[in-house]
Amino acid sequence: MRATVMYEAGDVRVEDVPDARLVEPTDALVTVTHSAICGSDLWPYKQLEATPGGRRMGHEFIGVIDETGDDVRTVKKGDLVVAPFVWSDGTCVFCREGLHTSCLHGGRYGVDGVDGGQGEAVRVPQADGTLVSLPVGKDDALMPSLLTLSDVMSTGHHAALSAEVGPGKTVAIIGDGAVGLCAVIASKRLGAERIIMLGHHDDRIALAKEFGATDIVEERGDEAVERVRELTDGLGAHSVLECVGHEESTVAAMLVARVGGAVGRVGVPQEDPIPEGTRTFFDNVKIAGGPAPARAYIEELLPDVLEGRIEPGRVFDRVGPLDDVPDGYRAMNDREALKVLIQP
Ligand SMILES: [Zn+2]
Numbered sequence: 510m511r512a513t514v515m516y517e518a519g520d521v522r523v524e525d526v527p528d529a530r531l532v533e534p535t536d537a538l539v540t541v542t543h544s545a546i547c548g549s550d551l552w553p554y555k556q557l558e559a560t561p562g563g564r565r566m567g568h569e570f571i572g573v574i575d576e577t578g579d580d581v582r583t584v585k586k587g588d589l590v591v592a593p594f595v596w597s598d599g600t601c602v603f604c605r606e607g608l609h610t611s612c613l614h615g616g617r618y619g620v621d622g623v624d625g626g627q628g629e630a631v632r633v634p635q636a637d638g639t640l641v642s643l644p645v646g647k648d649d650a651l652m653p654s655l656l657t658l659s660d661v662m663s664t665g666h667h668a669a670l671s672a673e674v675g676p677g678k679t680v681a682i683i684g685d686g687a688v689g690l691c692a693v694i695a696s697k698r699l700g701a702e703r704i705i706m707l708g709h710h711d712d713r714i715a716l717a718k719e720f721g722a723t724d725i726v727e728e729r730g731d732e733a734v735e736r737v738r739e740l741t742d743g744l745g746a747h748s749v750l751e752c753v754g755h756e757e758s759t760v761a762a763m764l765v766a767r768v769g770g771a772v773g774r775v776g777v778p779q780e781d782p783i784p785e786g787t788r789t790f791f792d793n794v795k796i797a798g799g800p801a802p803a804r805a806y807i808e809e810l811l812p813d814v815l816e817g818r819i820e821p822g823r824v825f826d827r828v829g830p831l832d833d834v835p836d837g838y839r840a841m842n843d844r845e846a847l848k849v850l851i852q853p
Contacts (some may be wrong), residue, residue, distance in 0.1 A: 511853070513834045514563035521566070521835045524664040529630040532622070537636030539590060541572040542647045543656050544626045545825070546837050547594075547687050554838050555656060559642035565619040566834075567627025568594040569659035571733030574640075575630070577669040583637045587649050587720035592626065592633060593803035594618070594660040597640025609804040614640070616761040626659075627834055629853045644815070653822025653850055654814045657691060658807045660678045662821040664775050665691030665752070666810060667801030669699055671773030672748035674808045676700035681737050682722070683763045684752035685713040687848040688775060690720060694819050701748070705740060705758075707733050707761070710850055713847060716823060718795055729825070732759060739766040743844075745770060751798070752776050760784045766794045769804025825850040 512526045531538055544567055553564065574588045584590055597604050597612035604612050615635065619625035624632055633639055643655055654662075663689050674680055680701045682692045683706025696704050697720065706722040707715050712727050726736045738745060745767035751759055754776025762772050763785035772789075775798050783789075789796060813819045827846040829837060830853070837849035 511831055513555055513566040515557055515566050516563045517559040518554060519586040519755040521554065521838045523666055523831055523834050526565070529632045530755040531576060531578050532632060533634060534580040535631045535635050535637065536578045537574050537581055537584060537640060538576040539572035539592070539615055539631050539633050539640075540575050540631060541570045541626065541631060541853050542589070543652055543852060545569040545656055545659070546627070546841055546851070547660060548841070549629045549663050549843050550687065550838065552777065554842055555776070557720045562697040565625035565628070566619040567625040568618040568625035569625055569649070569656060570631065570661070571643070571652065571656050572631065573601045577636060579658045581636045583693060584640045586640045587712070589645065590642055591655055591658055591807060592631070592640055593663070595634040595800070596623070596634050596639040597804055598635045601799060603639065605794065607802055609820075610800040610801040627831070627851060629831065639804065640813070641804075644838070651814060651822070651827045654820055655822070656850065657821040657824065658803065658810055658814065659688040660801075660803060661690045661821075662678070662810060663803035664688045664692070665693075665750075666695040666806050668750035668752060668798060669690045669695040669775040671693045671747070671771070671775070672750050672799040673771040673795070674701050674748045676832070678747040679703040679705070679741055681707065681751065682750045682752060683707050683762050684776060685717060687750060688744045689752040690824050691821050692752055693717050693720040693722050694821055695749070696750070698813065698819060705737055705746060707737070709843070711751070734761055734764045735771060742769070744768070747771070748773070750775070754778050756780045756784065761793065763789050765793070768792045769794070771795040771797060773802060824848045828852065
């Protein structure tokens, strides 16, 4: 079969790899119908050192189950399924607490003999705990929005929950990528009164407004912090959603949080220390977040997508076949594309 392999920074190829096949009785074999390139795939695209044999890529996908292992019970051959960006058993202590990203028997796609999502097929371990069947056909117009449940929409929702977004709250969202835009949708969905988006790209800002952003801050660094404070009578935002992970954006997140507010971090941190520790300590700012347990959120968000109340699939601004993946990485890295949908 054909799949995406990254060999080092800037070197992404679609090439022949061994066919996906069942290994464990808890596996399902999924033929991928829709996949995506993630903003987090751009970190190795910028930084990966030469990797002999390469690294299989992709962790967001929808597909049709071709075959299941003998122990698989809740999904079956022929089901159209969405996969969260990590696989999990759904039964361990952390899964039962809704933290499937920390599953004791789970793992990531593209490593340890598990296929990546940017390919023709994937062996999905722990299929019962991982996959969610979709009540639509694979050509349904909702497919882009359903695909975002795999990662970006669930991650935006996680940012909002971590930052305690709710009715009457003022929210600040740092980052106008796909996750930041989904965070706007999530914040509006949870009843935020005011949604301040910090971003710099005209097309993304336009989409943020359509999704429910009420104020836009285009300044950067200290000036952006100043502007958010002006917009909030000098107080800052109750809920701050950090959707980038850079040091500068994380500093801004800590500085625009109101006294007693909360910061939800979902951008993968590129620095180990959390900045502004003294400020957030004395102002009782709560700091939460991490990788989103997408599996815990899919069932909650699914009805909103199916009934058209939210349209996170609008973050995709480019669609292509599997062979388009290498240029899709380049386009996202060059900010020519916001998010690329792949139809193998
Ligand atoms: Zn588990």
